Structures are given as structure tokens and as C-alpha cells.
Amino acid sequence: MAEAPISLTPAPRARVQAMQEYHPPLGGRDAMRLDFNENTVACSPKVREVLAQISAGSLTRYPERGPVEAVVAARLGLRAEQVVLTNGVDEAIHVLFETFLDTGDELLLPRPTYAMYEIYASATGARVIAVQAGDDLQFPFERLSSAISPRTKLIAIANPNNPSGLIATRAQLLELLRRAPQAVFFVDEAYFHFCGETVMDLVGALPNLVVARTFSKAYGLAGLRLGLLAGPTELMRWVRRVLSPYSVNSLALACLPPALDDTAYLDWYVSEVLAARSEFEAAVDAAGVRRWPSRANFILIEIGARHAEFVQRMRAAGVLVRDRSSDPGCDGRVRITIGTREQMRQAAAALNETLAALRIGSEAQ
Ligand SMILES: Cc1ncc(COP(=O)(O)O)c(C=O)c1O
Numbered sequence: 001m002a003e004a005p006i007s008l009t010p011a012p013r014a015r016v017q018a019m020q021e022y023h024p025p026l027g028g029r030d031a032m033r034l035d036f037n038e039n040t041v042a043c044s045p046k047v048r049e050v051l052a053q054i055s056a057g058s059l060t061r062y063p064e065r066g067p068v069e070a071v072v073a074a075r076l077g078l079r080a081e082q083v084v085l086t087n088g089v090d091e092a093i094h095v096l097f098e099t100f101l102d103t104g105d106e107l108l109l110p111r112p113t114y115a116m117y118e119i120y121a122s123a124t125g126a127r128v129i130a131v132q133a134g135d136d137l138q139f140p141f142e143r144l145s146s147a148i149s150p151r152t153k154l155i156a157i158a159n160p161n162n163p164s165g166l167i168a169t170r171a172q173l174l175e176l177l178r179r180a181p182q183a184v185f186f187v188d189e190a191y192f193h194f195c196g197e198t199v200m201d202l203v204g205a206l207p208n209l210v211v212a213r214t215f216s217k218a219y220g221l222a223g224l225r226l227g228l229l230a231g232p233t234e235l236m237r238w239v240r241r242v243l244s245p246y247s248v249n250s251l252a253l254a255c256l257p258p259a260l261d262d263t264a265y266l267d268w269y270v271s272e273v274l275a276a277r278s279e280f281e282a283a284v285d286a287a288g289v290r291r292w293p294s295r296a297n298f299i300l301i302e303i304g305a306r307h308a309e310f311v312q313r314m315r316a317a318g319v320l321v322r323d324r325s326s327d328p329g330c331d332g333r334v335r336i337t338i339g340t341r342e343q344m345r346q347a348a349a350a351l352n353e354t355l356a357a358l359r360i361g362s363e364a365q
Pocket residue numbers: 036037087088089090091114158161162188190213214215216222226227
């Protein structure tokens with residue numbers, strides 16, 4: 001009789017063992033969602049129409065990314081080979097890092113910034129060189145510049161940055177790019193629509209520049225998972241080798257052209273958020289709470305030691321906000337997504353009540 005095999009639990013790679021699992025707090029979000037920087041209303045009605053017309057038969061086919069990449073590229077003034085669609089910008093980051101970062105390479109980035117850069121880098125074997133911003137959270141241009149080394153293989157900049165909402169200037173970005181000609185220079189423009197500043201116009205003209213955009217924020221399609229990378233044909237060719245051919249599903253591909261076409265909807269949503277942001281900033285100022293000047297659809301405010309209680313009380317008042325205290329240099333700071341003016345008036349009322357209850361800001365006197 002054959003002996004029963006001894007069962008051994010297979011161990012993952014050492015790098016994976018050292019990784020932390022990322023648990024975004026997605027449970028119980030039946031309230032005003034000002035915690036994930038999503039669109040707080042809906043996607044374009046033109047997208048809804050296309051979704052309603054999708055046939056069961058069309059779902060039997062594998063999705064074809066190429067033709068939609070050509071549509072998006074034309075909108076951006078680029079060639080189809082220069083654009084890669086991805087399953088959200090998160091996948092774009094993952095694939096870009098897997099393509100270019102190797103053991104011994106360095107990934108240079110400012111801190112605090114979007115958490116997924118360090119998480120994806122940790123599986124690659126590259127060393128993360130993180131440059132901490134000062135208390136004002138301004139882009140640490142000089143210190144990033146000094147941290148460039150011959151091993152710098154990739155520089156990742158979210159512009160505007162998350163969680164601060166602050167931006168790096170075009171001149172600063174181009175200077176860093178010039179000083180690291182051996183590195184992929186990655187600019188994550190997830191919040192571009194709320195800010196208007198971009199380096200997309202330089203894609204293809206500069207051999208190392210790669211730009212990401214998402215459809216999760218202004219377009220309101222976070223659930224469909226759609227993002228893109230735009231870069232020189234040669235770099236995008238390597239990225240395509242690593243990317244799964246079907247990672248962008250057919251529903252997402254069908255919805256992308258109508259989302260792009262409905263510029264009236266996008267313009268409405270962005271202008272609503274910008275108006276709401278100014279009003280909400282005024283409310284935060286009137287409450288005597290410190291804030292950072294944001295160019296995105298969220299703002300970071302200083303709550304201090306009672307940050308966890310603040311977030312809980314806001315939740316009890318029906319408004320979800322995000323404690324950023326565990327981000328480096330952000331202890332006591334809370335990020336609030338900006339929605340419509342109507343939503344933000346409710347949020348401001350909840351903010352004032354909560355601050356009063358906790359005796360924070362001008363309520364502290
Ligand atoms: C800077 C930045 N990049 C990328 C993402 C993720 O975008 P996506 O939903 O397209 O994966 C976020 C989401 O919060 C972000 O803040």
C-alpha cells in the first residue's frame with residue numbers, strides 16, 4: 001500500500017512573507033462616503049445606458065483592449081502603442097514596478113504618499129528610498145533631488161499627492177526627471193481633473209516619462225476598475241509583456257468611450273467639487289482647524305490626539321472620513337473627500353458638531 005504523502009505547507013517567497021496585507025476599511029459604508037476619494041454621486045448617465053445594453057452573448061467573449069486603447073490614445077493626442085489600459089491605476093503601478101524594479105534597484109519617492117507604491121515595491125526586491133516631507137507636507141524637491149543615485153531606477157510622484165492634496169510644480173518634476181536620466185519617471189495623475197496640471201503633453205517627447213490616469217475618481221467608475229499608463233512606445237512594450245491580456249474586463253471597456261464622450265457630465269462633477277471644496281475649506285477655517293491647501297477632491301485636516309474618536313463620531317453622524325494617522329508624518333490628521341455642495345454642507349454641520357463635542361479647534365478656547 002502506498003504511504004500517505006507528508007503534507008508540507010508551501011512557503012511563499014521571503015519578500016512576500018515580509019509584506020503586510022493591505023486592508024482598506026471597506027466594510028459598512030452605508031453613509032456619506034467621504035473616505036476613499038471616490039466620486040460621491042454616480043457615473044455619467046451615458047455610461048449607465050451602455051451598461052444596460054450589454055448582451056449576455058457579449059459576455060461570452062474575452063475582452064479586447066486594443067481598440068479602446070486606440071480611442072483613449074486619440075483623446076490624449078497619443079498613439080495607441082503609447083497607452084496601456086489597466087485594472088485601475090493600482091494594477092498600473094503593480095505592473096510598472098514588476099517590469100522595471102529589480103533587486104538592487106532603488107525606488108525614490110516622497111513620504112507621505114499613496115501607500116500602494118511601497119506595498120508593490122516590497123515584492124520586487126528594490127530598495128525604497130523615501131524622502132519625508134516637512135510638517136507643511138510641501139513637495140520635498142531639494143531632498144528628493146539629493147537622494148537620486150546611480151541606482152535610482154524609478155521615481156514615483158503622485159501629483160496632486162495623496163493624502164495632502166498638494167502638488168509638485170511642472171518645473172520641479174522636469175528638473176528631477178533631468179537629473180535621473182537612467183530612471184523611469186512615473187507621475188500618477190489620479191486627481192488630475194480637479195487640478196488641471198499635467199505632464200501628459202510630454203509623453204513620448206521624453207524617453208523616461210510615464211503618466212497614469214484613473215477613471216475611479218472624477219469619472220465615478222471605481223467599481224469597474226479602469227486606469228491607464230501613457231508612456232514611450234518602447235517602455236509600454238515591456239509593460240505589455242507583464243500585464244495580463246484580459247485584466248480590463250469587457251464591461252469596463254464598453255463603458256470607457258461613453259465616459260470619455262460625456263464631457264458635460266465630467267465638467268459638471270468637477271466644477272461641483274471645486275465649488276464645494278472652497279465652501280468646505282471656509283468652514284474648516286471658521287472652525288479654527290488647520291488644513292492643507294488641496295488641489296484634489298479631498299482635504300487633509302489636523303484633528304490632533306483625538307483623531308480616532310473624531311472619525312468614530314463623524315461616522316455616527318453619518319459621514320465617513322479617513323484617519324491618516326498611520327501615514328508617516330500624519331499623526332492626528334484626517335482626510336475628507338469632497339463631494340457636492342449639498343453633501344459638504346451636511347459634512348460641515350457634522351464636522352462642527354463633532355469638533356464642539358470634542359472641544360477641538362476654536363471650540364477648544
Ligand atoms: C495617488 C493615487 N493613485 C492611484 C489610486 C488608485 O486608483 P485606482 O482606483 O485607479 O486603482 C489612488 C486611489 O486612492 C490614489 O490616491
